[in-house]
Amino acid sequence: MREHEIGPLPGIALPPDGLTQFRNECERLGSTCAEALRLEDVPREVASYLASKQLEPRVVLWHELASLDWAGAGIAIDDRPANGTDRVGVTGCFCAIAETGTVLLLSLPSRPKATALLPETHICIVSKMRLLDTMEEAFARIRNEVGEPPRATYFVSGPSRTADIEQTIVVGAHGPYRVHVVLVP
Amino acid sequence: MKVGLFVTCLVDLVRPSVGFATLKLLEEAGCEVVVPETQTCCGQPGYNSGAREVAMDLARKVLAEFRDCDYVVAPSGSCSGQVKAHYVEDLFHDSPERPEFEKLAAKWYELSDFLVNVLKVESVPRKFASPVTYHDSCSGLRELGVKMQPRYLLQMAGAPIHEMAECEKCCGFGGTFSVKLGDIATRMAANKVANARASGAKAIVGGDLGCLLNIEGRLRREGDLETQVLHFAEVLAGGSDDDQGERRPPQINADKRR
Amino acid sequence: MQVTSMFFKKTASMKLDDPVLQESLRKFKGKFVDARARAVAEVDAWETVRSHAARLRDHAIENLDAYLVEFERNATRRGATVHWAETAEEACEIVVGIAKANGVRKVTKSKSMVSEEINLNERLEAVGVQVVETDLGEYILQLANEPPSHIVAPAVHKTKEQVADLFVAAHHKPRLTDIAAMTREAREALREHFLTADMGISGSNFVIAETGTTLTVTNEGNADLVTTVPRIHCVITGIEKVIPTLEDFATLIRLLPRSATGQSIANYLTLTTGVKAPGETDGPEQMHIVLVDAGRTKFVGTDMQAMLRCIRCGACMNHCPVYQNVGGHAYGWVYPGPMGSVLTPTYVGIENAGDLPNAATFCGECAVVCPVKIPLPDLMRKLREKQFDRKLRPWGERLGLAAWSYAARRPSLYAALTKFAARFAAFLGGKERLIHRLPGLDGWTKGRDMPAPEGRTFRELYGERQRRKASSADERR
Incomplete structure (x- = not known):
């Protein structure tokens, strides 16, 4: 087996300011970005996002996020994997990638993929500490921290879309219509 | 500087005026031009039809005919691409003859490339005032990087260039393709003609006679007898040689006032 | 799929x-x-990345056996079959067999050209088994009962009006012609299938040996639903898709979406490794990976091997002037455009796909845009050589080529023939200097x-000029 040789990296993979590039790329892909000063502030940020989109303040989320004070922000939560009826899913991520404005999620029993995939709105909490430049760095981190890729290792870059009818881009094909990234320290 | 002129089979048969225009451009720039009289074809029609052996034979023939020249120039990107790219990279890639063909390729130039990058000409014999649009022939463009050279020369002649949409799109000639798959070739030519006419140019100019015949053929079939279709050499040097009176009258509206 | 590539010319x-198709x-x-063009312009090192990708694909193909065995070992270790x-x-x-053994009644499928x-x-x-394309x-196309006409945008030949009619027939709802509304209607119709399928079938853009x-x-995210919800996941893919490492995927994915649709990245890149872990609520209990040859090894070790680098982006067809004018169905099999003109004759036999290697002007756009530098025109030419050697082209064409070959090597004969041809054709052209019809060249004169x-030929005229120059020089002497 070849060593994990990294191919040539173009300029876009070597951003001078990863956070700026991440935000710009998110915008290009149709994801929205917001920032919370502390993890504890996430429910309030989510509440204001849901209000701005006129969405019902009810979310299904990964168990590890259930301990935040959602009730205090006026949000009802479902602490279980998402099913076909949930409207908003809140997840964390393994890391984010500045080059392409991407979030990388890994499957775990406590981190069901359905929560990121089935609801019409996906809210993803990204720690700025885990913002990397490239996919290559993300793979290195998987090797270091997890050993090898788990069953589902999925890179999400903006809301689901299709252009299969007359090459006209329509957002919201089979996955979420909206991807909202909340950056935390 | 001894320059061999590779006339090309199409120019020889269909438009000798392009050959004489080329000759004039080279001679006026001070070249000693030789035209080996045994030349026929670079072999591309056979090569692209799968007849590799005859293509190799003709390549050897070309090699022998121009062995003594310092440079070889052809008024065609297609034939030049055959010599510069395909002789070396394909036909004689693994052959002991390869070094010979590398030498040939190194001294071989498409006409506009030669005028601009080797002779570095600063003027051309004719003035041409009508707006022109330039069709980039595929081989010249993609195999040889001929893009700015002819435009630079046309500007030298004073011709305003009205770029057409999709100027780099194939016109549909493709050698034998133009006959084998005539309906598709016709549609591609029609697209080219439509783009060229929309540019508002009075003349469609190119660097490969095959493309020009294809484009002109479609243009005339559509009933357009006005728009001229010219090789850039004709624009730069005029379509007739002073010694010759009986060929087709040059289609050129040279600006006589200058 | 029935092969109709032999009729390319007629179908084209x-x-x-066809005004609707046009x-x-x-x-x-x-x-x-x-x-x-816009997406590629953003990547300063495009050519370097492209060359690296071509090399790594070559490396994988040259060591196909080793990497496939490595892949099998790792996939098996992770619980896949x-x-x-x-x-x-x-x-x-x-x-x-997998479907039968597991009592599968409904399958959801994400796109798989294989x-x-x-x-x-x-x-x-x-x-x-009910099969639902997602x-x-x-x-x-499943509703229309038609094959795809493009490998990335399969229904590119359909207008929204045609799609609207198909949806009315299938969904029994009022006719919509707003594309966003139509897309939502399809989403709702398909969501039910996603949640009730027993087995998901997907392709695989690459398979990664090390993991x-x-x-x-x-x-769309449809592959994510197909590979996440059903209890069985079946992957079907070509053996040439293997790449050694995750890093190789990172390189290739810089090229694939940009080349395909001009996106910097596709919305969902989903790596699937093995079956659901204990305690997981989603993911399949069984994962089957079917590695298909079906003609691919015919390329290995031949002068056509570069074709196996292909990463199925569709850039060659998007840029092909022939494809742009005739669409994908004319090519008569699964793969249209330049890549199809190379793949089809090799997969289904050159005698069944005779027109395809000739369905190109060799304009070279496909080779320029190919993200893994496949020399598509050169490969088509090699197929033409095989046709020539096996005498597979029509006799008229072969006769013409033989005559030209004979004459072009004999300058005196060639000079005589062209001298005659120039005069005869000029005569046919008349005063207008245009030939409207030329028997034997109907392909040209039908539309041009x-x-x-x-x-007179250049050769004649130049000879005269040289003789005149010589005699005037003599006179001056």
Whole structure:
């Protein structure tokens, strides 16, 4: 087996300011970005996002996020994997990638993929500490921290879309219509 | 500087005026031009039809005919691409003859490339005032990087260039393709003609006679007898040689006032 | 899929006269081309990345056996079952067998060109399995009972009006013509299938040897549902898709979406490795990976091997002037455009796909845009050489070529023939200097005039000029 040789990296993979590039790329892909000063502030940020989109303040989320004070922000939560009826899913991520404005999620029993995939709105909490430049760095981190890729290792870059009818881009094909990234320290 | 002129089979048969225009451009720039009289074809029609052996034979023939020249120039990107790219990279890639063909390729130039990058000409014999649009022939463009050279020369002649949409799109000639798959070739030519006419140019100019015949053929079939279709050499040097009176009258509206 | 590539010329002519198709192609043309140009311009080291990708694909193909075995070992270790299919028939039998053994009644599918190659849907339906295509384009075509005409945008030949009619017939709802509303209607119709399917079938854009990973690249997210919800996941893919490492995937994915649709990245890149872990609520209990040869090894070790680098981006067809004018169905099999003109004759036999290697002007755009530098025109030319050697082209064409070959090597004969031809054709051109019809060259003169020769060859005229110069020089002496 070849060593994990990294191919040539173009300029876009070597951003001078990863956070700026991440935000710009998110915008290009149709994801929205917001920032919370502390993890504890996430429910309030989510509440204001849901209000701005006129969405019902009810979310299904990964168990590890259930301990935040959602009730205090006026949000009802479902602490279980998402099913076909949930409207908003809140997840964390393994890391984010500045080059392409991407979030990388890994499957775990406590981190069901359905929560990121089935609801019409996906809210993803990204720690700025885990913002990397490239996919290559993300793979290195998987090797270091997890050993090898788990069953589902999925890179999400903006809301689901299709252009299969007359090459006209329509957002919201089979996955979420909206991807909202909340950056935390 | 001894320059061999590779006339090309199409120019020889269909438009000798392009050959004489080329000759004039080279001679006026001070070249000693030789035209080996045994030349026929670079072999591309056979090569692209799968007849590799005859293509190799003709390549050897070309090699022998121009062995003594310092440079070889052809008024065609297609034939030049055959010599510069395909002789070396394909036909004689693994052959002991390869070094010979590398030498040939190194001294071989498409006409506009030669005028601009080797002779570095600063003027051309004719003035041409009508707006022109330039069709980039595929081989010249993609195999040889001929893009700015002819435009630079046309500007030298004073011709305003009205770029057409999709100027780099194939016109549909493709050698034998133009006959084998005539309906598709016709549609591609029609697209080219439509783009060229929309540019508002009075003349469609190119660097490969095959493309020009294809484009002109479609243009005339559509009933357009006005728009001229010219090789850039004709624009730069005029379509007739002073010694010759009986060929087709040059289609050129040279600006006589200058 | 029935091979009709032998009739390319005739079908293509029909497609040129199909106003609905031409309208679709007019809308299509340029969109992907412009988007790709913009996306590529953003990558400063594009050529370097491209060269690296070509090399790594070559490396993988040259060591195909080793990497496939490595892949199988790792995939198996992670709980997947790897199946090997030498032929299309075998591949179908394997998948049908899995469905039968597990009592599968409904299958959701994300896009797989390999499944088109082997007619998988037909075979599953024959044993009573309902197959639902979930890529929107593929879904439309399933309703229309048509094959795809593009490998990335399968329904590119359909207008929205045609799609609206298909949806009315299938969904029994009021006719919509707003594309966003139509897309939502399809989403709702398909969501039910996603949640009730027993088995998901996906392709795999690459398979990664070091980790035993298969993967999908989509914008819709349909592959994610197909590979996440059902209790069985079956991957069907070509053996040439193997790459050594995750890093190789990172390189290739810089090229694939940009080349395909001009996106910097596709919305969903999903790497799937093995079955669901204990305690997981989603993911399949069984994962089957069917590695299909079906003609691919015919390329290995030959002068056509570069074709196996192909990463199925569709850039070659998007840029091909022939494809742009006739669409994908004319090519008569699964893969259209330049890549199809190379793949089809080799997969289905050159005698069954005779026109395809000739369906190109060799304009070279495909080779310029190919993200893994496949020299497509050169490969088509090699196929033409095989046709020439096996005398597979029509006799008239062969006769013409033989005559030209004979004459072009004999300068005196050539000079005499061209001297005659120039005069004769100039005579045919008359005063207008245009030949309207030329027997034997109907292919040209049907839609174009032939500008007539000037009447004498350059050779003759130049000879005279030289003689005149010589005599005037003598006189001066």
